[in-house]
Amino acid sequence: MNNPAPSLRAISCADDYDPNSMPVEKAREVIARFLTPVVATERVHVRAALGRVLAEDVISPLNVPAHDNSAMDGYAVRHADLKPEGEVTLDLTGSAFAGAPFKGAVGAGQCVRIMTGGVVPQGADTIVMQEHAKSDGERVTIGPGHRKGQNLRRAGEDLTAGQVALKRGLALRPAEIGLIASLGIGEIAVYRRLRVAFFSTGDELVSIGTQPEEGQIFDSNRYTLHGMLTRLGCEVSDLGVVRDDPRLLEKAFGDAAAAADVVITSGGVSVGEADFVKDLLNKLGEVVFWKIAMKPGRPLAYGKIGSAHFFGLPGNPVSVMVTFYEFVRDALLKLSGRDPVPPLPTFKVPCTSALKKAPGRTEFQRGVLERDSHGTWSVRVTGEQGSGILRSMSEANCFIILPTEQGNVSPGALVEVQVMESIV
Numbered sequence: 311m312n313n314p315a316p317s318l319r320a321i322s323c324a325d326d327y328d329p330n331s332m333p334v335e336k337a338r339e340v341i342a343r344f345l346t347p348v349v350a351t352e353r354v355h356v357r358a359a360l361g362r363v364l365a366e367d368v369i370s371p372l373n374v375p376a377h378d379n380s381a382m383d384g385y386a387v388r389h390a391d392l393k394p395e396g397e398v399t400l401d402l403t404g405s406a407f408a409g410a411p412f413k414g415a416v417g418a419g420q421c422v423r424i425m426t427g428g429v430v431p432q433g434a435d436t437i438v439m440q441e442h443a444k445s446d447g448e449r450v451t452i453g454p455g456h457r458k459g460q461n462l463r464r465a466g467e468d469l470t471a472g473q474v475a476l477k478r479g480l481a482l483r484p485a486e487i488g489l490i491a492s493l494g495i496g497e498i499a500v501y502r503r504l505r506v507a508f509f510s511t512g513d514e515l516v517s518i519g520t521q522p523e524e525g526q527i528f529d530s531n532r533y534t535l536h537g538m539l540t541r542l543g544c545e546v547s548d549l550g551v552v553r554d555d556p557r558l559l560e561k562a563f564g565d566a567a568a569a570a571d572v573v574i575t576s577g578g579v580s581v582g583e584a585d586f587v588k589d590l591l592n593k594l595g596e597v598v599f600w601k602i603a604m605k606p607g608r609p610l611a612y613g614k615i616g617s618a619h620f621f622g623l624p625g626n627p628v629s630v631m632v633t634f635y636e637f638v639r640d641a642l643l644k645l646s647g648r649d650p651v652p653p654l655p656t657f658k659v660p661c662t663s664a665l666k667k668a669p670g671r672t673e674f675q676r677g678v679l680e681r682d683s684h685g686t687w688s689v690r691v692t693g694e695q696g697s698g699i700l701r702s703m704s705e706a707n708c709f710i711i712l713p714t715e716q717g718n719v720s721p722g723a724l725v726e727v728q729v730m731e732s733i734v
């Protein structure tokens with residue numbers, strides 16, 4: 311089971327960071343120290359394994375390819391029969407098609423018609439493409455210039471029997487599913503799905519289907535969280551909206567922590583609200599409250615409630631998505647058994663917009679990465695960047711990441727972007 315984790319508060323003190331201005335990197339680093347991946351596994355059919363995480367190495371039971379075979383349609387010949395200069399004419403003695411091998415051997419002065427994937431017959435060591443040969447159906451004439459062993463795929467060239475084909479910790483994509491099937495393996499061991507329970511906090515929230523009264527708004531965070539968690543392959547448990555009431559919240563935290571590996575909430579961690587939730591979480595577990603030096607997404611709580619990990623995300627809908635992408639995503643993948651956790655790719659492109667940015671915190675502005683008619687990529691900002699404007703996330707296809715020390719950005723400057731589509 312879980313190793314005893316070091317105390318969050320002890321680490322906090324030893325690290326001497328400022329919880330009121332926690333750098334993004336530092337927060338990631340502290341969280342990473344507390345993550346112990348799931349160990350339970352289950353066996354699933356290969357077709358049901360899409361997106362699951364391999365719990366053991368897949369060892370190839372066979373050579374791939376299993377036999378020397380032809381990479382081309384043409385003729386299987388003995389290289390020694392060919393002339394370095396000038397033509398030679400060989401007797402055509404049979405054929406080797408994919409799935410229907412030639413039974414005999416190719417003798418001196420002979421050749422065999424072979425199709426792509428056909429097993430190379432005994433005696434032959436070279437494939438001559440059909441475009442480089444003339445056949446009258448009985449005899450085949452071949453010119454000079456052929457290399458011994460050309461157009462042959464060797465047995466075991468891709469994988470040899472006993473070799474690790476796929477490593478534990480890999481999430482299975484269609485390519486891996488196909489590869490496993492190509493080895494004749496029908497069932498594999500994967501880690502059990504990570505169980506994540508989440509709820510929204512706030513007296514102002516109503517769920518869809520309820521008529522909001524004056525001052526009430528529809529809860530959207532549970533829906534974006536549901537989507538992001540599902541894409542990450544988690545088993546999700548939606549615990550609804552919980553009022554800002556200590557008794558109800560205590561029960562919700564308790565129920566969630568008992569049922570899940572990870573508890574995620576939104577709202578209730580900003581100044582004022584935090585004090586109240588803080589007392590509660592101090593009672594139930596070990597939780598630290600940080601003000602991350604980032605925008606959006608400043609308040610963030612992280613810790614343990616019993617054996618469950620806890621992420622207290624801010625309430626603003628954009629902040630929820632940004633903090634999820636930047637902190638929760640990596641943590642959930644690590645807990646799910648992914649090893650290594652693939653970093654979110656970032657790269658630099660010119661920014662066509664002027665960006666406002668104050669030094670002192672990392673900003674995650676919402677951007678649209680687009681290609682002009684010459685095929686050149688650039689990024690523009692989505693417009694208003696308020697942390698409540700969920701439409702900015704919907705319009706965006708990337709984050710423009712502006713580092714801590716960065717100030718305003720002039721049009722044409724290179725900025726770092728992180729593509730969203732590949733994130734979850």
Ligand code: AMP
Nearest residue numbers: 510529530531577578579580624625626
């Ligand atoms: P809080 O962090 O609870 O102070 O919330 C910050 C802002 O986010 C407030 O304007 C809330 O109304 C809004 N908010 C909080 N939770 C949600 C939610 N689940 N869906 C939509 N907006 C929310």
Ligand code: MG
Nearest residue numbers: 511512577578
């Ligand atoms: Mg609130």
